[in-house]
Amino acid sequence: MNDEIVSQDLQYIWHPCTQMKDHETLPLIPIKSAKGVYLHDFEGNSYIDAVSSWWVNLFGHSNPKINARVKEQIDNLEHVILAGFTHKPAIDLAARLVALTPEPIQKLFFADNGSSAVEVSLKMSYHYFLNNGRKRPLFLSLTNSYHGETIGALSVGDVDLYKKIYEPLLIRSIQTPVPTDQSIESAKVALAALEKIFEEKAEEISAFILEPLIQGAGGMHMYHPEYLRGARELTQHYDVHLIADEIMTGFGRSGTMFAFEQAGIVPDFICLSKGLTGGYLPLSVVLTTDDVYRAFYCDYNEHKAFLHSHSYTGNPLACSAALATLDIFESENVIESNRAKSGYIAQKLQIFEELPNVKSVRQTGMVAAVELKGYDPALRMGLKIYRYGLEKGVLLRPLGNVVYFMPPYTITFEEIDTVMDTAYEAIRSLD
Numbered sequence: 001m002n003d004e005i006v007s008q009d010l011q012y013i014w015h016p017c018t019q020m021k022d023h024e025t026l027p028l029i030p031i032k033s034a035k036g037v038y039l040h041d042f043e044g045n046s047y048i049d050a051v052s053s054w055w056v057n058l059f060g061h062s063n064p065k066i067n068a069r070v071k072e073q074i075d076n077l078e079h080v081i082l083a084g085f086t087h088k089p090a091i092d093l094a095a096r097l098v099a100l101t102p103e104p105i106q107k108l109f110f111a112d113n114g115s116s117a118v119e120v121s122l123k124m125s126y127h128y129f130l131n132n133g134r135k136r137p138l139f140l141s142l143t144n145s146y147h148g149e150t151i152g153a154l155s156v157g158d159v160d161l162y163k164k165i166y167e168p169l170l171i172r173s174i175q176t177p178v179p180t181d182q183s184i185e186s187a188k189v190a191l192a193a194l195e196k197i198f199e200e201k202a203e204e205i206s207a208f209i210l211e212p213l214i215q216g217a218g219g220m221h222m223y224h225p226e227y228l229r230g231a232r233e234l235t236q237h238y239d240v241h242l243i244a245d246e247i248m249t250g251f252g253r254s255g256t257m258f259a260f261e262q263a264g265i266v267p268d269f270i271c272l273s274k275g276l277t278g279g280y281l282p283l284s285v286v287l288t289t290d291d292v293y294r295a296f297y298c299d300y301n302e303h304k305a306f307l308h309s310h311s312y313t314g315n316p317l318a319c320s321a322a323l324a325t326l327d328i329f330e331s332e333n334v335i336e337s338n339r340a341k342s343g344y345i346a347q348k349l350q351i352f353e354e355l356p357n358v359k360s361v362r363q364t365g366m367v368a369a370v371e372l373k374g375y376d377p378a379l380r381m382g383l384k385i386y387r388y389g390l391e392k393g394v395l396l397r398p399l400g401n402v403v404y405f406m407p408p409y410t411i412t413f414e415e416i417d418t419v420m421d422t423a424y425e426a427i428r429s430l431d
């Protein structure tokens, strides 16, 4: 059954982030249905979704509360243009997200995927300065950062694997070193480097964009909140916007609702997507301040308004999934109950440190990572671990030499055992 579906697939579909020739030897896995943390294929095999289907799923697949909300919405309004028109799910969602973020954040702009949210924040920031009579065509970001793969988002990222080929096509950005680890000392060293860049170039820079506390696609690299605190202070001092790309870290992943909360700061822009709809539908938002909003607000003048849109901007079905997701956060005290789970993950993580081929382990909230000692990338150790996991019924998808855990929050302690014991055996059996 699986084989037949796979050959149909390979006849037509070009898969994301994939060397398609790999599928001559690596079988695709057709999924028939999913429930909770389990993915089910057509031959009766199940896999625990330990990567939350690329970091989007929060409360399990086919969640009854989200299902019900989307079903209800689909009979009323599936979509409507958001220019000149509006609808309740968009308004309710915007109001609730503004209420969830700190007081200076007052406005919300809709887009429909993470990269687009990043594009929106970059364009808004540049345009803000332009509307205020200043031209600042440069962006600053962290080394090892990832902000998506459209041209603008790719330009402010710093993962060679995705970026290098397209270098000649990119917009202008420079990188400042990310703290080397989670210590406060490395945060201070990196802040000194940041200050130096601002001393030389602040006048040219619209915004400093970063992934707060956890660099996801850059190998689950983590740093201390002190860096965020210091970066906010410097951006304020040098009058540069701070964009918090919380596309992966948002909605409880980092242990708090938003990662920037752990530094007690307020960014100028917050980009959200991934977990926003509980992993159901594509949607993203950019939240910003009244100050930014007001810089665009004037009698019609085609140069001053923010003339940016996407066809599915603020889709009602996606907004209703997001509203159901926020309901679950409220009614089930999710951030608090995740603490027990992340504590348990921390405990289980310790035994990995004793493995001879493990370089380091790290964790922030509901994200944990085990970094292997420098295997040659050509050995594709991650692929071996991926295969091992599938045999044991666990979907692990290492990033190079980094094996990570980012499960739906509904995972049980027993399922955490299965996932982490499988990863442990997979790493132990490498040679």
Ligand SMILES: *Cc1c(COP(=O)(O)O)cnc(C)c1O
Binding pocket: 113, 114, 115, 116, 118, 146, 147, 148, 149, 211, 216, 217, 245, 246, 247, 248, 249, 273, 274
């Ligand atoms: C996934 C991700 C993006 C891009 O989102 P897409 O929806 O995949 O375009 C941007 N920034 C971060 C931090 C991400 O993890």
